[in-house]
Amino acid sequence: MLNWWLPENVSTYGQEIDWLFHLIYYITGGVFLLVTVALLSFLVIYRDRPGRRARYTHGNTPLEIVWTVVPALILVVLTFLSVPAWSRIKMTMPQTDFVVQVTGKQFNWQVTYPGPDGRFGTADDKTFLDEMHVPVGKPIRVNLRSQDVIHSFFVPQFRFKQDAVPGREIPQWFEVTKPGQYEVPCAELCGFGHSGMRAWVYAHTAEDYTRWAAENLRAGAAPAAPEAKKEPEKPVAKTGGRAKK
Amino acid sequence: MSATSATAHAHTAHAAHHEVGFVRTYIFSTDHKMIARQFLFLGLFMMIIGGLLALMVRWQLAWPETPVPGLGWVLTETGGILEPSQYNMAFTMHATIMIFFVIMPILAGAFGNFCIPLMIGARDMAFPFLNMLSFWVAALSGVLMLAGFFVPGGHAAAGWTSYAPLSSVPEYTGTNWGQNLWCISLFVLGVSSMMGAINYITTIINMRAPGMRLFRMPLVVWSLFITAILLLLALPVLTSGVAMLLFDRTLGTNWFKPSGGGEPLLWQHLFWYFGHPEVYILILPAMGIASEILPVFARKPIFGYHAMAFSMIAIAFLSWVVYGHHMFVSGMNPALGMSFMVTTMIIAVPSAIKTFNWLGTLWGGRIQFTVPMLNALAFVWMFVIGGLSGIFMASTPVDIYIQDTYFIVAHIHYVVFGGSIFGAFAAIYYWFPKMFGRLMNTALGHLHFWPTFVFFNLTFFPMHIIGVGGQMRRIYNPLQYEFLQHQQHWNVLITISAIGLGIAQIPFVINFFWSLFAGPKAPLNPWNSNTLEWTAPSPPPHLNWGPTVPTVYRGPYEYTSPESREDFLPQSQPPLVRAGTSRH
Numbered sequence: 001m002l003n004w005w006l007p008e009n010v011s012t013y014g015q016e017i018d019w020l021f022h023l024i025y026y027i028t029g030g031v032f033l034l035v036t037v038a039l040l041s042f043l044v045i046y047r048d049r050p051g052r053r054a055r056y057t058h059g060n061t062p063l064e065i066v067w068t069v070v071p072a073l074i075l076v077v078l079t080f081l082s083v084p085a086w087s088r089i090k091m092t093m094p095q096t097d098f099v100v101q102v103t104g105k106q107f108n109w110q111v112t113y114p115g116p117d118g119r120f121g122t123a124d125d126k127t128f129l130d131e132m133h134v135p136v137g138k139p140i141r142v143n144l145r146s147q148d149v150i151h152s153f154f155v156p157q158f159r160f161k162q163d164a165v166p167g168r169e170i171p172q173w174f175e176v177t178k179p180g181q182y183e184v185p186c187a188e189l190c191g192f193g194h195s196g197m198r199a200w201v202y203a204h205t206a207e208d209y210t211r212w213a214a215e216n217l218r219a220g221a222a223p224a225a226p227e228a229k230k231e232p233e234k235p236v237a238k239t240g241g242r243a244k245k
Numbered sequence: 246m247s248a249t250s251a252t253a254h255a256h257t258a259h260a261a262h263h264e265v266g267f268v269r270t271y272i273f274s275t276d277h278k279m280i281a282r283q284f285l286f287l288g289l290f291m292m293i294i295g296g297l298l299a300l301m302v303r304w305q306l307a308w309p310e311t312p313v314p315g316l317g318w319v320l321t322e323t324g325g326i327l328e329p330s331q332y333n334m335a336f337t338m339h340a341t342i343m344i345f346f347v348i349m350p351i352l353a354g355a356f357g358n359f360c361i362p363l364m365i366g367a368r369d370m371a372f373p374f375l376n377m378l379s380f381w382v383a384a385l386s387g388v389l390m391l392a393g394f395f396v397p398g399g400h401a402a403a404g405w406t407s408y409a410p411l412s413s414v415p416e417y418t419g420t421n422w423g424q425n426l427w428c429i430s431l432f433v434l435g436v437s438s439m440m441g442a443i444n445y446i447t448t449i450i451n452m453r454a455p456g457m458r459l460f461r462m463p464l465v466v467w468s469l470f471i472t473a474i475l476l477l478l479a480l481p482v483l484t485s486g487v488a489m490l491l492f493d494r495t496l497g498t499n500w501f502k503p504s505g506g507g508e509p510l511l512w513q514h515l516f517w518y519f520g521h522p523e524v525y526i527l528i529l530p531a532m533g534i535a536s537e538i539l540p541v542f543a544r545k546p547i548f549g550y551h552a553m554a555f556s557m558i559a560i561a562f563l564s565w566v567v568y569g570h571h572m573f574v575s576g577m578n579p580a581l582g583m584s585f586m587v588t589t590m591i592i593a594v595p596s597a598i599k600t601f602n603w604l605g606t607l608w609g610g611r612i613q614f615t616v617p618m619l620n621a622l623a624f625v626w627m628f629v630i631g632g633l634s635g636i637f638m639a640s641t642p643v644d645i646y647i648q649d650t651y652f653i654v655a656h657i658h659y660v661v662f663g664g665s666i667f668g669a670f671a672a673i674y675y676w677f678p679k680m681f682g683r684l685m686n687t688a689l690g691h692l693h694f695w696p697t698f699v700f701f702n703l704t705f706f707p708m709h710i711i712g713v714g715g716q717m718r719r720i721y722n723p724l725q726y727e728f729l730q731h732q733q734h735w736n737v738l739i740t741i742s743a744i745g746l747g748i749a750q751i752p753f754v755i756n757f758f759w760s761l762f763a764g765p766k767a768p769l770n771p772w773n774s775n776t777l778e779w780t781a782p783s784p785p786p787h788l789n790w791g792p793t794v795p796t797v798y799r800g801p802y803e804y805t806s807p808e809s810r811e812d813f814l815p816q817s818q819p820p821l822v823r824a825g826t827s828r829h
Contacts, residue, residue: 005713007728017642024640028633035600035629042607043622046543047614054805054812055609059549063605064598071597075590078640082586085642090579106417149411150509152574152649156715156728159646165510165576166410167503183728187649187717189404191417192330195721 007156010178010203014159016085023081027074093173096139100132104144104151104164107193109184113217126217130199132184133216135209136176144170152188155201163188176203273381275373276787277358280380282680284354285673287384289757291346294391298339300747305332307740309722329721330419333402336719338394340405341427344527345434346387348661351669352530353438353476354383357445357469359680363778364463366454366795366817368788371447372440379440382433389430393423401427404719406520409501409512413493428491435484438476445473454777456797460554461816463776463801464547467554468533471561472526478565479522486515513572521568525560527661528628531668532557532599535621538675539603541774542618543610544812546802549602556595556602563592573644582641589639596632600625611805611812615772616690620671623698627663631656634709649719652712658705670694670753677757678771682784683764689756696749703742707735773813776801780817 009018046054101112101120111132115124120143134140144153146164154161155174162172176182186197204212274280304313305327312325320331327335358376362369370376393400400423403412407427415421449470453462462470490512492498499505501512540547547553569577569585603625612618634656638644647653670693677685714732716723723729723736770779777797781789795817803814808821 005710005732007715017646020640021637021643021646024637024643028636032629032633035604036626038604039607039622039626042604042610043612043614046607046610046612048544048611052611054543054545054611056546056805056807057548057609058546058802059552059602059605064549064552064602067601068594068598072591072594075593075636075639078636079587079590082640082642083583086579086583086586089642089645090582149414149417150408150575154649154717156646161574161645161648163575167507167509168576170576183726185717185720185726189333189408189719190411192328192333192402192419194333194719195329196725198726 009157009159010176010180010182011155011158011160012175012177013085013089014157016088017159020082020085024078027078090172093141093171094139094175096141096173098134098138099141099143100134101143101145102132102153102164103147104153104186104190105147106149106191107186107197109151109153109186109197109199111199115217132199132201133209133212134176134201134203135206136179136203137206139173139175142172142174144172149190150188151186151190151197153184154187155182155184157182158201161187176201179203179205179208273377275369275377277362277370277373277376278680278785280376281355281357281359283380284350284358284383285680287380287387288347288349288351288355288669291342291350291387295339295342295347296747296750298335298342300743301327301335302332302339303740303743305335305721306723307737309724327721330399330402332721333404333418333719334400334420334423337401337404337407341390341401344405344523344661345431346390348527348665348669349438350383352534352665352672353469353472353526354380354441356465356530356534356669356672356676357441357473359676360463360465360778361445361448361469362452363679363781363785363789364466364776364801365449365452365457366777366790366797367448367452368790368794370444371452372444375440376444379437379444382437382440386430386434386437389426389433393426393430396422396426399423406516407490407512408516409490409493409507409509410503413490413501413512415494425491425494428487428494431487432484432491435480435487438480442473442476442480445469446477449473454794454797457777457816458797460551461797461800463533464536464550464553464557465530465533468529468536468557471557472529475522475526475529475561475564479519479526482515483519483523486512486519489515510572510576513575513577514568517568517571518565520571522561522564524657524660525564527665528668529557529560531624531665531671532628534668534672534675535603535624536599536606537776538617538621538671539606539625540802540804541675541772542613542615542621543607544613544804545606545610546800546804546806547602548605548608549598550800550802552598553602556598559595560592563588563595567592570639570644573641574648586639586641590636593632593636593639596628600629600632615674616685616687616694617671617675617772619691619694619698620667620674623694624664624667624671627659627667627701630706631659631663634659647712649717650712651708651716651718654718655705655708655712658708662705663701670697673757675772676778677760678767679778679781679783679785681761681764682767682782683760684767684771685760685764686756689752689759693749693752693756697746697753700742700746700749704739704746707739711735711739770815773811775803775813775815777816780815 103110109130110127112125112127114120115126117124144162144164146166151164153164158174160174180203182201184199184201301313310326317325398421402418402420411417412424489500493500499507501507501509536547536553567588569581570589573582638647711732716729767783777795780795797816798820799816801816805812806814
């Protein structure tokens with residue numbers, strides 16, 4: 001029912017997040033319906049009528065125990081179900097040779113590839129502005145950094161979110177399952193250009209990615225030009241670039 | 246403090262008093278009831294400002310970059326169109342004002358001051374002068390906060406959470422004195438809260454009437470007692486935090502600047518170590534108010550009095566160990582995230598207990614749908630939604646996606662508007678006769694409640710939906726993002742409902758001020774309640790009772806008791822000695 005509202009998921013662990021989301025949605029929805037039905041029926045049944053006298057009772061210990069223990073058990077189960085996904089997403093890093101560095105700054109995402117030597121901070125690094133190209137079906141390691149304030153790298157369709165904190169490098173990962181282009185908004189308030197700070201992730205098939213890398217990441221390639229961005233036309237929005245420095 | 250038994254009638258504000266001067270009666274009063282009224286007026290005044298700021302934010306989100314009606318007078322250079330920096334300022338100040346200058350002054354300030362002495366049978370607070378000071382320091386803090394709107398560079402624009410380094414380096418927001426005043430104002434407010442908290446705690450521990458044992462106290466007093474303890478322990482953390490932030494901004498220290506060896510996450514730890522107890526400071530008094538009002542209008546004892554008191558104590562203790570759930574994706578060690586998930590799941594249990602006990606209170610009652618009761622019932626129902634939506638964020642993997650979206654905005658508004666503000670309305674309608682000695686108008690009360698309830702849900706429920714769709718908080722223009730284009734119609738609906746919610750408050754304003762000056766005189770005990778404040782005159786004179794304070798013989802919720810022919814049995818009514826019964 002509510003998955004109609006979730007954006008399409010195109011990452012491997014996104015399914016686990018969506019599954020948990022729906023599980024909680026049905027549990028809380030069920031509890032809400034029960035409480036609402038009880039509340040409304042009590043209001044109707046026990047409304048003030050002539051001749052009614054309220055029941056004199058101070059409570060019921062077995063009942064108190066039941067409605068303490070049952071929610072506690074449900075929540076314990078939810079916790080145990082959440083732990084494996086959390087540790088897989090945030091606490092472990094799958095083996096991968098694909099590493100990019102993403103640096104947030106007011107108000108762009110700079111995406112750096114290590115170049116042929118596979119090391120960052122060398123002369124053959126290639127940096128792109130607000131665009132990232134990745135192959136599908138392969139774990140992508142992203143080292144998140146920030147130059148100024150806290151930003152948050154948010155890819156709704158990957159169910160990926162991580163704050164980029166100045167002064168530290170935060171390794172994260174995702175794996176895309178479907179080629180396409182996906183929006184990367186910034187999810188943490190970062191100043192007056194926070195809204196509109198956005199990159200695109202282009203997920204290619206393996207052979208398309210190899211072609212792209214050969215053209216753009218080899219040693220002699222011209223530095224990536226920001227105007228080469230294939231940003232689609234904005235249908236309605238009148239702004240977008242206004243707050244860019 | 247002068248020990249005269251002068252009666253200070255709020256509605257005869259022009260009659261100069263012959264024993265205590267006008268200034269000592271109405272302005273620098275040490276009487277807890279006058280201080281309560283002052284806090285109430287401060288909160289209601291600030292609520293108007295906070296609400297208008299919210300409507301500016303909503304207008305921009307529904308019809309981005311169109312002139313906000315009526316704002317052209319203020320923003321002459323843009324003709325009323327909010328610039329991104331002004332938009333950031335608007336939502337920052339909306340949240341700051343609503344949290345620190347509306348809910349805290351009304352719930353903790355006004356009803357804390359009004360209820361505690363009257364309901365435990367004390368003649369006044371333990372430290373009346375400190376009490377007066379706590380209001381005037383809070384008022385000074387409010388003036389400082391409002392002054393920020395008029396300084397060059399505008400007011401604070403880093404969100405009410407003011408995450409460093411955005412907030413700690415002036416160049417990042419372009420705000421200089423606005424953010425400094427934000428820090429100074431909250432520092433001053435922290436001092437005020439400490440004075441109030443010390444006062445509440447001392448009064449409850451030391452000044453209860455004869456027979457008023459701890460477990461004969463009304464639950465609203467319990468909730469205010471626990472709130473005061475939280476205030477005492479949490480506010481100093483914020484106070485030191487904003488001092489550090491101010492030093493970073495003005496003196497060149499490097500608490501939060503990584504370039505100088507500081508740590509941005511330190512601010513978040515400090516802030517949320519205060520901030521999570523703070524959200525319970527906002528909701529606990531409302532829980533107490535609901536626990537007070539439900540038994541009165543169900544004519545039935547509260548279900549599970551001890552469970553209610555202990556669950557509040559449990560919430561207070563646990564609130565210190567859940568704060569990290571605001572930081573699951575902040576870069577904090579994910580292993581810590583796991584432990585905070587466990588504690589957050591645990592803290593949902595006492596809230597569930599309270600909800601079921603409220604339902605148990607209604608079960609088998611004789612429910613009278615008065616205006617305070619309607620607001621209290623709305624509180625219960627909306628708090629259920631707010632509590633259940635919190636479980637989504639408690640699960641860390643789901644929070645990865647939900648964090649910083651409108652789902653969070655929906656959650657916080659269901660708890661602090663659907664919870665705290667409905668609680669505040671319930672309290673105002675319930676205690677108004679005692680506070681001001683006049684009855685409020687029931688028809689206007691319904692005219693206020695029903696549209697407020699409907700528009701509240703129309704405003705905040707769709708925020709869950711656009712949050713699940715991925716709309717981030719604090720963005721200026723959702724149309725800048727392709728993946729949000731398809732749900733813009735929700736933003737329009739939310740804004741129209743928010744305007745309706747604003748308009749729905751007009752009957753309340755009319756009702757409040759009309760009743761204040763021209764309402765029918767209130768009887769001693771208009772609701773047939775049991776607690777002690779209804780044994781004092783309406784409004785209570787200075788020192789509350791005549792020569793002797795009432796003696797307490799029983800708990801506060803003896804409604805429809807078999808001991809009494811009436812359906813209520815006041816706490817101070819001596820037990821009937823039946824003929825023929827002998828003690829063994």
